[in-house]
Amino acid sequence: MSQMKAVKLVTAGSNLATEFRxxxxxSPGxxxxxxxxxxxxxNYRDVAxxxxxxxxxxxxxxxxxxxxAGEVVALGTDVIRVKKGDRVAVNCFTNWIGGPFNPDYRTSSVGFTTDGVLAEYALFCEDALVHIPVYMSYVEAASLPCAAVTAWTALNExxxxxxxxxxxxxxxxxxxLFALQFAKIFGARVLAITSSDEKAAKLKELGAEAVVNYSSCPNWEHEILALTGGKGVDKVLDIAGEKTIIKSAxxxxxxxxxxxxxxASGFGGGIPPIDILSRSLTVTGTTIGPRMDFEAMLAAMERHEVHPIIDRVYHFAEYREAYRRxxxxQQIGKVVIQITD
Incomplete structure (x- = not known):
C-alpha cells in the first residue's frame, strides 16, 4: 500500500478549510x-x-x-523506545520531553507546524510517543494529549x-472534565459553573460538590464565594477568557x-491590577505540557483506572460533523473521530 486517506488544511479564499484527500x-526515517x-x-483550538x-x-x-492514538506498524532503523504492535499516543509538542516550555518547541506542534493525526497513518519521532495503559481503548486514549495534559499541568501550575x-x-x-477527575484523585474539592441544569447534573454525577448555572445566575462569583465561606477557591481553571477572567479573579x-x-469568549477582559495586588493572586498561562507530564498523568490514571468522558464518536468520513458538534x-466531554477499527 502506497496511499492513505488524510484530511488537509487548505486555504479557501481568506479562510481555512479542510479537504479529504x-x-x-x-516512510519512517x-x-x-x-x-x-x-x-x-x-479540541477547541481545532475549531478556532x-x-x-x-x-x-x-x-x-x-x-x-x-x-x-494508534498502533505502531513500522519503525526506523534506530528506534528503541517502541516496537511494532505497541499501542501509543503522541505528545502535542514532539520534541518537548521535560522541563519548562521553550518557544522553539512550537516548531514541532502536532497538527499545526507538523502533520497531525486526522489521517489513516501518521509519522512521528519516537521521542514524542507514550504507551497507552492496557485498560484504556484507542478512543479513550485519543482524548488525552491536549485536554488531559493541559488539565494536569494547570492543576499543578x-x-x-x-x-x-x-x-x-x-x-x-x-x-x-479532566480537571474534575484529576482533582478528585488529589483529594481536592471541586466546584463548577456551567450553562444548563443538564450539564450541572452530569458534573455532580462525576464528583463536583456544587455547580452554579451561570445562565440563571450571571453573578456566579458570589455563589462561589458563598460556597467557600467567603474565602474563595485555591485554584481556578479559566476556560473562556474575556467573559470569565474578572469573575474568576x-x-x-x-x-x-x-x-x-x-x-472561548475572546481575548479581552483584563483583570484590574488592584484585584491582583490586593489579594496577591497569581495568574498564569498553560502550554499543555511535556512528554514526562503526559507519562506521569497516565501513571496516575492507570493507578485509579480513570476513564475519559467521551461525548460522541464519529466515523472518519463524518469528521466535519465532529467539528460542528x-x-x-453542547458537548459533555471529548468529541472523537474513529479513523480505523
Whole structure:
C-alpha cells in the first residue's frame, strides 16, 4: 500500500478549510515511527483555527489535529523506545520531553507546524510517543494529549494541588472534565459553573460538590464565594477568557492561582491590577505540557483506572460533523473521530 486517506488544511479564499484527500503513505526515517491511527479527538483550538481565531502558525497543507492514538506498524532503523504492535499516543509538542516550555518547541506542534493525526497513518519521532495503559481503548486514549495534559499541568501550575484544597472548573469540555477527575484523585474539592441544569447534573454525577448555572445566575462569583465561606477557591481553571477572567479573579482566595487555559469568549477582559495586588493572586498561562507530564498523568490514571468522558464518536468520513458538534458547544466531554477499527 502506497496511499492513505488524510484530511488537509487548505486555504479557501481568506479562510481555512479542510479537504479529504489521498496522500502518500509516509516512510519512517532512522528515529521515526509509523502509526496506524485508530482514533483522533478534537479540541477547541481545532475549531478556532478554521475560524482564523487561533494565534499560532501552521504549515501549508498540514494534516490537522494533535490528539490521537494508534498502533505502531513500522519503525526506523534506530528506534528503541517502541516496537511494532505497541499501542501509543503522541505528545502535542514532539520534541518537548521535560522541563519548562521553550518557544522553539512550537516548531514541532502536532497538527499545526507538523502533520497531525486526522489521517489513516501518521509519522512521528519516537521521542514524542507514550504507551497507552492496557485498560484504556484507542478512543479513550485519543482524548488525552491536549485536554488531559493541559488539565494536569494547570492543576499543578505554580504549586502542586494538595488534598483538601478547592478547585473551580468551568463548563463541560475536555479540559474541565479532566480537571474534575484529576482533582478528585488529589483529594481536592471541586466546584463548577456551567450553562444548563443538564450539564450541572452530569458534573455532580462525576464528583463536583456544587455547580452554579451561570445562565440563571450571571453573578456566579458570589455563589462561589458563598460556597467557600467567603474565602474563595485555591485554584481556578479559566476556560473562556474575556467573559470569565474578572469573575474568576473574584472567586479566588488570597494567594490563589488562576490558570488560564482557554479563550472561548475572546481575548479581552483584563483583570484590574488592584484585584491582583490586593489579594496577591497569581495568574498564569498553560502550554499543555511535556512528554514526562503526559507519562506521569497516565501513571496516575492507570493507578485509579480513570476513564475519559467521551461525548460522541464519529466515523472518519463524518469528521466535519465532529467539528460542528464541538463548535456548537453542547458537548459533555471529548468529541472523537474513529479513523480505523
Amino acid at each position: 489521498d496522500a502518500p503513505l509516509p 532512522r528515529h521515526e515511527v509509523l502509526i496506524k491511527v485508530h482514533a483522533a479527538s478534537l 483555527l478554521l475560524r482564523g481565531e487561533y494565534p499560532a502558525a501552521t504549515k501549508e497543507n498540514v494534516v490537522p489535529v494533535s490528539d490521537g 505554580i504549586r502542586p494541588l494538595q488534598p483538601g484544597q478547592t478547585v473551580l472548573i468551568q463548563g463541560t469540555g475536555g479540559v474541565s 473574584a472567586s479566588t482566595k488570597i494567594k490563589g492561582v488562576i490558570a488560564v487555559v482557554g479563550f 464541538l463548535e456548537a458547544g
